[in-house]
Amino acid sequence: PLVPPLRPAGSMSVVEHVREMAAAGLHSNVRLLSGLLLTMSGNNPELFSPSQKYQLLVYHADSLFHDKEYRNAVSKYTMALQQKKALSKTSKVRPSTGNAASTPQSQCLPSEIEVKYKMAECYTMLKQDKDAIAILDGIPSRQRTPKINMMLANLYKKAGQERSSVTSYKEVLRQCPLALDAILGLLSLSVKGAEVASMTINVIQSIPNLDWLSVWIKAYAFVHTGDNTRAINTICSLEKKSLLRDNVDLLGSLADLYFRAGDNKNSILKFEQAQMLDPYLIKGMDVYGYLLAREGRLEDVENLGCRLFNISDQHAEPWVVSGCHSFYSKRYSRALYLGAKAIQLNCNSVQALLLKGAALRNMGRVQEAIIHFREAIRLAPCRLDCYEGLIECYLASNSIREAMVMANNVYKTLGANAQTLTLLATVCLEDPVTQEKAKTLLDKALTQRPDYIKAVVKKAELLSREQKYEDGIALLRNALANQSDCVLHRILGDFLVAVNEYQEAMDQYSIALTLDPNDQKSLEGLQKMEKEESPTDATQEEDVDDMEGSGEEGDLEGSDSEAAQWADQEQWFGMQ
Numbered sequence: 001p002l003v004p005p006l007r008p009a010g011s012m013s014v015v016e017h018v019r020e021m022a023a024a025g026l027h028s029n030v031r032l033l034s035g036l037l038l039t040m041s042g043n044n045p046e047l048f049s050p051s052q053k054y055q056l057l058v059y060h061a062d063s064l065f066h067d068k069e070y071r072n073a074v075s076k077y078t079m080a081l082q083q084k085k086a087l088s089k090t091s092k093v094r095p096s097t098g099n100a101a102s103t104p105q106s107q108c109l110p111s112e113i114e115v116k117y118k119m120a121e122c123y124t125m126l127k128q129d130k131d132a133i134a135i136l137d138g139i140p141s142r143q144r145t146p147k148i149n150m151m152l153a154n155l156y157k158k159a160g161q162e163r164s165s166v167t168s169y170k171e172v173l174r175q176c177p178l179a180l181d182a183i184l185g186l187l188s189l190s191v192k193g194a195e196v197a198s199m200t201i202n203v204i205q206s207i208p209n210l211d212w213l214s215v216w217i218k219a220y221a222f223v224h225t226g227d228n229t230r231a232i233n234t235i236c237s238l239e240k241k242s243l244l245r246d247n248v249d250l251l252g253s254l255a256d257l258y259f260r261a262g263d264n265k266n267s268i269l270k271f272e273q274a275q276m277l278d279p280y281l282i283k284g285m286d287v288y289g290y291l292l293a294r295e296g297r298l299e300d301v302e303n304l305g306c307r308l309f310n311i312s313d314q315h316a317e318p319w320v321v322s323g324c325h326s327f328y329s330k331r332y333s334r335a336l337y338l339g340a341k342a343i344q345l346n347c348n349s350v351q352a353l354l355l356k357g358a359a360l361r362n363m364g365r366v367q368e369a370i371i372h373f374r375e376a377i378r379l380a381p382c383r384l385d386c387y388e389g390l391i392e393c394y395l396a397s398n399s400i401r402e403a404m405v406m407a408n409n410v411y412k413t414l415g416a417n418a419q420t421l422t423l424l425a426t427v428c429l430e431d432p433v434t435q436e437k438a439k440t441l442l443d444k445a446l447t448q449r450p451d452y453i454k455a456v457v458k459k460a461e462l463l464s465r466e467q468k469y470e471d472g473i474a475l476l477r478n479a480l481a482n483q484s485d486c487v488l489h490r491i492l493g494d495f496l497v498a499v500n501e502y503q504e505a506m507d508q509y510s511i512a513l514t515l516d517p518n519d520q521k522s523l524e525g526l527q528k529m530e531k532e533e534s535p536t537d538a539t540q541e542e543d544v545d546d547m548e549g550s551g552e553e554g555d556l557e558g559s560d561s562e563a564a565q566w567a568d569q570e571q572w573f574g575m576q
Contacts, residue, residue, distance in 0.1 A: 015052045019108065022059045031063035050090060051109060054083040058110040062118070070122040077119045084112055113139055117148055127347075129155055146175045153185055158348075162189050170199070177203045178213075184220055193221030212238060223253070226382035226414050228261040248274050252284045260383055262419050262452060264291050265483065282308060282317050286342075286351040289321030293328040296486060296516025301325045316342035316349035323355045327362075328518070335359040350380045357389050366397045384410065384419050391423065395430055403427045421445035422455040429458065438462060450478065453485055460491050469498045486515040490522040502529060 012020070014037060021030050034056050041048045041056065048056065061076035116135050123132035136144075136152050144152070153168035166189050172182040177200045186196050197217045204210045215238055222231035232254065239250050255270035271288040275281055285308055293301045302325050308318035323338030339356030342349055357372035373390035380386055387410045394403035407424040414420050421441045428438035439462055445455040456479040463472040476492040479485075493508035506529045512522035 013052075015048070015055050016108075018056065018059050022062060027063045027066040030059050031067070034060035034063065050083060050087040054080055054087055055108075055110060057083055058115055061115075065118060065122065068125075070125045074119055074122045074126075077115050077122070080110075080115055081112065084115075113143055113145065113148070117145075117151070120148075120151060124151075124155070129158060133159065141171075144171070146172050146179070149175070150179070150182060153182065157185065157189065165189060166191060173199045180216075183217060184224075187217075187220050187224040190224070193217055196221070209243065212241060212244060219253075223257065224382070228257050232257050232261065246277055248278045248281060251277070252281070256284055256287060259287055259291065260385075262384075262449075262454065264294070267291060268295075280311050282311060282315050284317075286317040286320035286324075286349070289317075289324050290351060290355075293324040296328070296518050298325055298328060298518065301328075314345060316346035316352050319345065320349065320351045320355055323352075323359075327355060327359060332359045332362045336363065348379055350376050350383065350386065353379070354385065354389055357393075361389075361393055361396060366393050369393050382414065384414065384423065388423060391427060395427070400427065400430050403430070416444075418445040418449035418452045418455055421448070422452065422458060425455075425458055429462065435462070451483060453479070453483075453488065457487055457491065460495070464495070464498075467498075469495045473499070484511070484515060486512045486519050486522070489515065490519060490525065493522065493525050497525070497529070505529060 014033075018030055018034050018037070021033070037048070037056055038053075038060060041053055057076055057080035061073045061080060064070075064073035064076060116139055120132040120136050123129070123135065133152070133155050136148055136155070139148060149168045149171045153165050153172065156162075156165035156168060166186060169182045169185045169189070172179050173186075173196075176182075183196055183200070187193065197214050200213060200217070204213050215234060219231055219234035219238060222228075222234055235250055235254050235257070238244050239247065239254065244250060251270050251274035255267045255274060258264070258267035258270060268288070268291050271284060271291075274284070275288075285304065289301050289304050292298075292304065301321060305318055305322040305325060308315075308321055312318070319338050319342035323335045323342065326332075326338060327335035336356060336359040339352050339359055342352035343356060346352065353372045353376040357369045357376065360366070360369035360372065370390060370393045373386060373393060376383075376386040377390065387406060391403045391406055394400070394406065404427050407427045411420045411424050422445045425438040425441035425445065428434035428441065438458075442455055442459045442462065445452060446459060449455065456475060459475055460472050463469070463475065472495045473492065476488055476495065480488055480492065489508045489512035493505045493512065496502075496505035496508060506526060509522045509526040509529065512519055513526065516522075
């Protein structure tokens, strides 16, 4: 038989019945019966032995844990540990008589270490990380199982205790050399790839078809040092190996790396590929939703959000995707609420912190936004978009000096690539004294990557200030030769207007609106062109425009303040 037969009911004590039900996963039944038995024990202390009381408390606590009543579970686990302590004292005073009944009972007692692990799980669910660390720290090192070391490593890392975290991750690998998440933990704490690989070398050599693992470690070592190009090349080489082709995790990592490298087109392609392979994929979908929203594909973002909510509303990603839809629809209060809800579900969600920070910034709450961007930088020190958000806050509050210091730091830490050069140039453009420096930096960036959209946009902005429209047109045409982007088409339209090429300017605005129907500036440019084409109706159209404009503004204000309630709720969903 698949299920081993239970012992005859008559020969089992009531506590053994509870144990059997717990082992069979009948949690609601365990909860009811153990609750009643504990009341009986309270009314008549002689009814159950100390070891039976300990078991009843643990099984009752386990059933509460299963029902997600974590605070109640902790109190019962604590009582169980006190009972166990009393039990240990009595067993020392009165050594076992060696009768047959006590031996199997002592063998069946729930593990005290397992109880402490469950308590730590409860504390993490209650966001009481210090208590979780304290309870696990109390377990002697030799008695710590791999899952205890793994939980400790993650808690230490979150608390900023890097050395202790490294020690615990290494202990996990010593016990389980193929614990890949522990490997990623070590790499994220700046442990060298070669040192990590040396901990797994024996397993790699002794098991067939594991030769890819050393390359995998090398790839993620590049990821965590911010060397995006080499990380992409290494993961691509892994992905091309027939045995690892179409691996969803590798495709997700590739998509994320392309995004970090500013190659949004390839990032979207890889996310789509991963999604086709696994329609229930959640990881990374927040970044994918953000990229779609940036491209103006708001309908796709809405559909993605709905699909993710159907998969799970207990992850941050669906809330972030929905928040991106609100943010790019200029409904900042709602975006703020959704970002805060995502943070409540996962305080380590970088995308949620960026969403909430951007919403706060656009609502004029710059100091609060700065806190969120700083936390995002702490969690993802190699992600440039975290620094971009913070620098935008500094520039919005006219703190050009702070913005310059931050941009220089990023340039030094992440290296001189097209993205860091452009970021530094963006700050230099804000100060009349450093205009020439901005020009040099942008030229360097465009030499490295002629198709990097942010660099093209900033160079165009500089050429516009200098009224070098012909140079700007040549730059934009060159950038648009191999890609299509709403902002580039719109800026090209603006430059063509400046040199009186009205017909082509209208074409460029139309292309921009095809790519992003919500692009307000392209719409304004097109409407202006149409007005100039029919000057006889100009006054009539202006009146209509004024009416439309006021209506639009009313809608936007309505959509943002539609939710004074969103803003009110924000305090409940702020960062813990």
